[in-house]
Amino acid sequence: MTAIAVAETDARTLGRSRILAVLRLHFANPTQMVWQPLGIFAFVFAVNWVIWFIASSADPSGVEGMSTGTSWSGASAFAFVWQLVVAVQAMNKTFPFALGLGSTRRDFYLGTALAMAVMSAGWAILIGVLALVEDATGGWVVGGHMFSVVYFGDDGPLARVWYVFLLMLFFAFVGTVAGSLFVRWRTWGLLGFGAVMAILLVGGLALASFLNGWAAIGRFFLSLGFAGAYPLLLIPIVVAGVIAWAALRGATARSAT
Numbered sequence: 001m002t003a004i005a006v007a008e009t010d011a012r013t014l015g016r017s018r019i020l021a022v023l024r025l026h027f028a029n030p031t032q033m034v035w036q037p038l039g040i041f042a043f044v045f046a047v048n049w050v051i052w053f054i055a056s057s058a059d060p061s062g063v064e065g066m067s068t069g070t071s072w073s074g075a076s077a078f079a080f081v082w083q084l085v086v087a088v089q090a091m092n093k094t095f096p097f098a099l100g101l102g103s104t105r106r107d108f109y110l111g112t113a114l115a116m117a118v119m120s121a122g123w124a125i126l127i128g129v130l131a132l133v134e135d136a137t138g139g140w141v142v143g144g145h146m147f148s149v150v151y152f153g154d155d156g157p158l159a160r161v162w163y164v165f166l167l168m169l170f171f172a173f174v175g176t177v178a179g180s181l182f183v184r185w186r187t188w189g190l191l192g193f194g195a196v197m198a199i200l201l202v203g204g205l206a207l208a209s210f211l212n213g214w215a216a217i218g219r220f221f222l223s224l225g226f227a228g229a230y231p232l233l234l235i236p237i238v239v240a241g242v243i244a245w246a247a248l249r250g251a252t253a254r255s256a257t
Helices: 002-026 030-058 062-070 077-100 105-136 139-143 157-210 214-249
Strands: none
Touching: 002 077, 002 105, 030 077, 030 139, 062 139, 077 105, 077 157, 077 214, 105 157, 105 214, 157 214
16 A cells, blocks of 8 residues: 555656646746747837827826826737737647657646746736836826726726736636647637637627627626626636647647647
8 A cells, every 4th residue: 555655646746747847848938938028018018108198298187187098098908918829829839849758738738727827927916016006106107007907907906916817817728729729630720719719709799789688798797896707707717728628638749740
């Protein structure tokens, strides 16, 4: 019994080490994963600040008017799109390499999911900290908003970090699904994924319009508030995770090249 227990412990330790090895593999190129998106993010912020400065100088209402208008800004959307693209590339570029180094599909998937969670947490903390600075400086002195926008809620700084984390994780797992389908079935996998997403989106919009359900949908989300609505993202995140794993199980290193 002792020998069996030791063998099981060694197997678990080896599994964890392989998962962490996949995690490190994803961050082997910090330029793409960290520095490049941060550089672009800083550039987007700089361009927006210049626009805010010019607009606040020309607007008779000044900083106060700018603060109201920019609270609906979508300037930070770049980070979420980047997260999706990184997830797709992580699956496509790293999968055959990881298998060549002896990683199992399970270890690769768990390591990739962990990498996406780490990336999501990093972005959420960064945006949360910048939002605090944004609030403290009156919108970077010119009434601008990029990190404390309406979409991230008004339930306090910790809640904002949690909401951004869920959003990031959602985009990451959508990208993971797309990447897994591409690894398994190449272009046909992506085309099928796009077709299904389009059908679900257009079908849902058409159904809501046909049943005159937009008012009811609005009341439903208003009743939930940010604290109740954002955790609903966990449902598509889990579904996406299951689909990605199902596609990846049958993929081979050859199918990914």
